[in-house]
Amino acid sequence: MADASIEFKGSSFTLSVLHLKTPKTADIHADLVKKIAQAPDFFYLVPVVVNIEQLTCSVDYQAIKALIEELKFTFVGFTGSVDKEQRALIRELGFSFVNTAKANTSAKSTTSKQNHAVKEASSAVIASQGHLYTDKVHRGQIRSGQQVYAKDQNLVVIGSVSAGAEVIADGNIHVYGSLRGRAIAGAKGHHKAQIYCQNLEAELVSINGNYWLSESIEEHWGTPVYIHLNDNELTSSKLI
């Protein structure tokens, strides 16, 4: 599984964010040209993320990207606190949607939008592979036969996971109760994902495709524990 020729690692970079206040591409173009004229070298090939939060109506994403590239920026993706449909649309068009790690909404955005962004940011964790994971929180027990999947998120279960139930997350899994069912963390391939639980009695635990059946869990059975990968080997450690 280890690829000798490449390795993915996560790092933080400072990127320029372009806040759009109008969907009119002609106006944006004109203002950008003016801006570039002030310092042509500074803006040359600068990576740019486009924030569309302040826009009240939809915008031609493809035209925006073309415009950015025409002016010799490097287009990275879109950002801003927008609804799910809009995000899905952006992804469908083949552009990446970048989540912000901090609430950096402009002063003009409405308070509700700000609250939303702050909430989103406070629960956000930057995973080591450059993913930005938020938490999906499930309150109550997950019963036999039920399945909960936190897509591109961490999963937090405030309750127990029953035998015969399945919890899956692309990020980490936290169970603030007994883990008796199956837990699959790092489902999309993420070797730093971890599983935390207050009481380990799982049928199966899996991280990034490496798994243990309950019969392999000996050392920390019935205790608070977290499970992680150590050189691609599943390892369990005492939580407290």
Next chain:
Amino acid sequence: MARIIVVTSGKGGVGKTTSSAAIGLGLALKGHKVVLIDFDIGLRNLDLIMGCERRVVYDFVNVINGEATLNQALIKDKRVSSLSILPASQTRDKDALNKENVGKVLAELGESYDFIVCDSPAGIEAGAMMALYYADEAVVTTNPEVSSVRDSDRILGMLASRSRRAELGLEPIKEHLLLTRYSPKRVEEGEMLSVEDVEDILSIPLLGVIPESQAVLKASNAGEPVILDTESDAGQAYQDVIERLLGETVDFRFLQAEKKGIFSRLFGG
């Protein structure tokens, strides 16, 4: 508004019908107007346990299909006048019920009764879903045994996701755990799950613990719900269940194995 209580379990043979009969009769004995509905279409048992099998003329399916009125189908209990039974059909299958018509029947019953007790069939298919769909409360009947506990867990998941209350986003169904066929002696010997084990796995409030008892089989065969057998430990445990359903706090009994006294040792009691 009547309280609609479903007696359910997932697994078969754990004592749903016995418990339904005891709860229905027990509530009626307290002076409430109660109707017991047998949802186990095709495997009609409740009327046998209630001892009214010879008086079945019309059944639940006839009412659903408009072939009989509720008054024609309801059987008045001979022991307690405030109790009625709506028997299941022996000749039809569970597909004979549909949500809309069941809802209408329950609404009509709700106008004149305080409690509607629904005896659910086993399994997690259409019949069991129909029985729990309109429920306000659920008595999850469980034996202290792993497969029964697992099935009860599954049913609890269904109560929380497939019921009318769940679909409409109303207050969730009130869940009660009823542990049946409990044998403190076997728990002490480590052969059976304890009350604490089951409570820990299912994490819902305990409504009652019914001890394993010879009286239950005797009562079933006689068509006299075991709650009438006030001498038996099972009958007394069901009476405690009724008190708790009506909001009273009652200590749990029959959780410890009986210590054999000198006489019973001598005479093999």
